[in-house]
Amino acid sequence: MIVVKSTVINTERLQGNIFLQKIRSPEIASLIKPGEFLNIKVSESTSPLLRRPFSVADVEDEFIYLIFNVAGEGTQLLSEKREGELLDVLGPLGRGFNLNDDFESAVLVVGGIGAAPFPFVTRMLENRKKIITFIGGRTSADVITYGMKNVFSATDDGSGGFKGTVVDLLLTKVNEFRSAYVKVFGCGPTPMLRALKEFCLEYDLNCEVSTECAMACGFGICQGCPIESTEQHDKYLLVCKDGPVFNIKDIVI
Numbered sequence: 001m002i003v004v005k006s007t008v009i010n011t012e013r014l015q016g017n018i019f020l021q022k023i024r025s026p027e028i029a030s031l032i033k034p035g036e037f038l039n040i041k042v043s044e045s046t047s048p049l050l051r052r053p054f055s056v057a058d059v060e061d062e063f064i065y066l067i068f069n070v071a072g073e074g075t076q077l078l079s080e081k082r083e084g085e086l087l088d089v090l091g092p093l094g095r096g097f098n099l100n101d102d103f104e105s106a107v108l109v110v111g112g113i114g115a116a117p118f119p120f121v122t123r124m125l126e127n128r129k130k131i132i133t134f135i136g137g138r139t140s141a142d143v144i145t146y147g148m149k150n151v152f153s154a155t156d157d158g159s160g161g162f163k164g165t166v167v168d169l170l171l172t173k174v175n176e177f178r179s180a181y182v183k184v185f186g187c188g189p190t191p192m193l194r195a196l197k198e199f200c201l202e203y204d205l206n207c208e209v210s211t212e213c214a215m216a217c218g219f220g221i222c223q224g225c226p227i228e229s230t231e232q233h234d235k236y237l238l239v240c241k242d243g244p245v246f247n248i249k250d251i252v253i
Contacts, residue, residue, distance in 0.1 A: 001219060002027055006089045008081045009063065016141050017070040018113070019079045026062035028091045034120040035096025035210055035245040038064070039218035041088035042077045051090060052078070053215045053240070055116035055187075058123060058147060067116040067146065093218050094244050097121060097208055103183035105130040107205075109196055111166055111188020112142050117210055119147025121185060132177060136166025136192065167195040178203055186210070186248070194253045207248040213239040228252035 006025035014020050028038070039051035052074050058065040070076050081087065099121070106129045108118055115135065125131055126149060133151045137143040140160030143153045153161030154169040162169040166188070184207035186196045193209050200207040213225040220241035227243065229235040230250055237243065237251065 001091065001093060003088065003090050004028060005086045006064070008083060008085045008087060010083055011079060011081055013079075014067070014144065014146055018144060019068055019070065020057070020146065021066045021068070021078065021081065023064050023066070023087060023089070024062055025064050025089055028089065029059050029062050029064050032056055032059060032064070032092035033096040034099060034124055035117050035208075036092040036094050037218075037244060038066075038089050038091035039093055039215070040078070040090070042074045044088070050216055051088075051218060053093075053218060055210065055244075056092075056120055057116050058119040065119070067113070067119075067144065069113045090218060094240055095242065097185055097210070097245050099124055101183055101206070102181070103129065103206070104181040105132065105177055105183075107170075107177060107182055107184045108133040108148070109166060109170060109184060109186040109188070109192075110135040110144075110148075111192040112137050113144070114186075114188030114192070114210070114212075115144035115146070115148070117187055118185075122147055122149050130180075132173075134166050134170050134173070136169065136188070165195065166192060167199055170196075170199060174203060178205070183207070187212075190253060193248075197248045197253055200248055208245050209248050209253075210245050211239050211243050211251070211253075213244075215240050 006023045009022040011021045041051050057067040133148045136154040138156045154166045187210040215225045216222040225239040226236035
């Protein structure tokens with residue numbers, strides 16, 4: 001874990017309020033793994049002084065890519081960063097996905113901005129494993145496919161792809177992949193993760209999910225991002241330190 005000043009290379013709008021930002025950060029780029037995150041101070045002089053956690057969308061040599069949506073003052077400021085500006089970046093943080101398990105096919109299940117860590121996951125797996133990607137959103141504008149492979153999409157309103165939730169879509173395809181040695185990777189809003197957990201338990205599928213939580217320090221000191229463990233009653237883990245990636249059987253969603 002290091003703190004560095006990283007240079008913004010460019011910031012572009014992917015769709016709607018979703019942005020893709022490229023930063024130069026060779027020290028962190030050489031260390032970070034899929035599913036780990038950065039804590040970024042978006043401003044030195046205005047009100048959102050606390051760092052914001054951001055999944056790493058991809059890594060290319062000394063460059064790191066972020067995908068984020070504008071949801072408040074902090075992310076608005078980040079979206080306005082231009083070439084040459086500096087960001088105060090802390091990372092790499094957290095525990096990422098285990099991509100070295102003995103599985104043949106990776107099933108990626110994505111909801112909305114939960115797409116953020118999966119271009120990196122996809123690139124790390126695409127030459128080793130078969131990848132099937134299921135992406136959901138409220139509307140077609142919320143379906144983020146940047147950097148994804150072999151995509152099936154679902155929308156709540158039917159404006160694109162399958163009409164229904166992404167887990168509903170997954171159920172329609174389960175017989176196409178359940179006979180293989182599969183591992184499921186998920187990220188998205190809590191209701192989606194809850195439905196994904198039920199699905200994976202029903203079909204006895206190994207599954208890791210990346211969870212989201214408001215964070216302050218990003219490395220376990222403030223104790224501000226608890227998530228309930230299934231191991232024993234009233235035991236809590238920390239999303240920033242023990243996660244953000246967990247085996248879905250180990251947490252209460």
